[in-house]
Amino acid sequence: MSETAVEKQSFATYKKNNTIEEGDNVVMYLSKENMSIIRVKDGEYFNCKFGSYKHSDMIGLEYGTKLGSNTGRGFLYLLYPTPELWTLVLPHRTQILYIADISFVMNYLNLKPGMSMIESGTGSGSFSHSIARTLAPHGHLYTFEYHQERVNAAKKEFEEHGLSDMVTLRCRDVCKDGFELEDKVDAIFLDLPAPWEAVASAKKAFKQNKVGKICTFSPCIEQISRTVTALNEHGFVDIQMYECLIRFNEIRVIPMWTIDEAMEKQRAIEKKRKRATPRVVPADNNNAQEGESSSSSGHINKSAKVEPSVDDSNQSSAAATPNSTTGSEMEDSVSTTVSTPVIGSETTASAAEAEPRERIEPKNVVVTRLPAEQRGHTSYLMFATFTPATQGPSLTETKAAAAAAAASSSAPAK
Ligand SMILES: C[S@@+](CC[C@H](N)C(=O)[O-])C[C@H]1O[C@@H](n2cnc3c(N)ncnc32)[C@H](O)[C@@H]1O
Known part of the structure; x- marks a missing residue:
């Protein structure tokens, strides 16, 4: 076959050159629950929640390529169409x-x-x-x-x-x-x-x-x-x-704490709580960002609750947790993956920042989870x-x- 000849795609087999060409069918894989198929045509676009993808940008790429969106908000995978897909x-x-x-x-x-x-x-x-x-x-x-x-x-x-x-x-x-x-x-x-x-x-x-x-x-x-x-x-x-x-099972990697590690972690949290600077959370606005107060004077508003400024443990630990989720699913899954905090993650407490903190690293374990919906x-x-x-x-x-x-x-x- 000459270098310029287009290899005809078939769902019954793979292409030898594994390259996306005009006229090919390509599966746009955002996540297991979010896939669609396109036929590549110069001048056309694939639109999804992450933005627009030009078909012509895909021509010449290998199947399996991870492609970022023009908005920088996410990515998808370009997959070869099999009968399963x-x-x-x-x-x-x-x-x-x-x-x-x-x-x-x-x-x-x-x-x-x-x-x-x-x-x-x-x-x-x-x-x-x-x-x-x-x-x-x-x-x-x-x-x-x-x-x-x-x-x-x-x-x-x-x-x-x-x-x-x-x-x-x-x-x-x-x-x-x-x-x-x-x-x-x-x-x-x-x-x-x-x-x-x-x-x-x-x-x-x-x-x-x-x-x-x-x-x-x-x-x-x-x-x-x-x-x-x-x-x-x-x-x-x-x-x-x-x-x-x-029954499809999702596989994830999560941190597993021993009892000793968990106790040590709890002690460290307590210690940090004691020396943390208070921060203001407006009573009528639980969603307000840190530093925002309903008082413009800079004083603590009487209607506001005062809370110790400990870090948002769930969020920081989740962000630090490896998981097996692929593609754009990452965005949705991080906050649900882990409920245990990583000690020593970034905090706003200035006192806590003064001394170096000990970091306890848990072992990672592989677990399975049943998705809410099973198709079939x-x-x-x-x-x-x-x-x-x-x-x-x-x-x-x-x-x-x-x-x-x-x-x-x-x-x-x-
Ligand atoms: C449930 S669908 C088949 C789905 C298919 N197995 C698939 O995986 O996509 C059943 C099809 O049989 C067709 N059908 C029903 N009775 C038929 C008949 N007597 N002769 C030919 N086709 C028939 C219907 O029009 C319908 O499209």
Whole structure:
């Protein structure tokens, strides 16, 4: 490849040169809860709470670059778009599959590079992207959606994400008209309101001389019940159901004090409190800054409270605390990270500044914390296996044929 040639981006793999080029999709990562995706175009801007970012400033930068804003108020990371990130930033046209179900389903369907697979409906294309990456580079995904606008939007995204060579998207009602694919695929995934109506056609679509896997995704147990009946009816075996939940834990580093250190720290605070200069906090204005008084004369106002001028321990210790939070989250998280003060942090007490102070450094420990909100919606996952013995007539057809045969053999000979 020549130096000036643009390397086409694909969500199914990484770019060799790892460089942002015009037309690339880039995930703008401010924090875990604040990400979006842009398509880089000279002359356009990305705007966020930290200010404006020129697209043209990103061209030529490496993926993973930390980019400060023009206002100097914050920064973000420029990330390569993977199927996992796409699931978090995509425009929602429907409910979507999240990573817990995606990874579980792909594992149980035993998906591998080179396989062929059917998915329906395409919906917002969340699962389609992960499937495409797993089957790449030589496998193929046939995805079916009956809603024309969703088809158009997904088609555009597959093209812009470098996946159109390995994804065939068709607009059709698979429950009414079937897949029109025979002896073709290794796996099938159905995220439909009535998956049982597509089971007969699914059976024909499997490679008939191989073992294949089917999975259906349904929020209600009634749907599961009807699907199990249809799968049994059509000779699928090994029918199992799961529900998959994921709980994300945030990892942080916080200082951990021993009892001795904590006692020593408390003694030092008491000592400092005793020798600190009083400061004025206006009674009617708890938010007033240090040094501000409601009296203009400089005297202590009678309505004001007098408090010893100890440092704001929580704030100073938090600022001194390392934590694992990335990106602009730093801004929001520092005040909640630690509740213990660091002795010897900056104070306004002039007496305290006169002598050198002893600094007690705690050990840092790694802790985990559950975020307030966990994203993901759950459904029942129904798995079944197609074997070469599955092919042929359904149970009802077999019974009807047997009944017809019995009836004809018991009929009196003419
Ligand atoms: C929940 S969404 C699928 C979401 C998708 N799994 C994702 O991760 O983005 C279900 C989709 O199935 C489509 N659908 C429903 N019945 C259908 C049918 N009989 N044939 C084709 N598509 C159908 C709906 O239009 C909808 O877009």
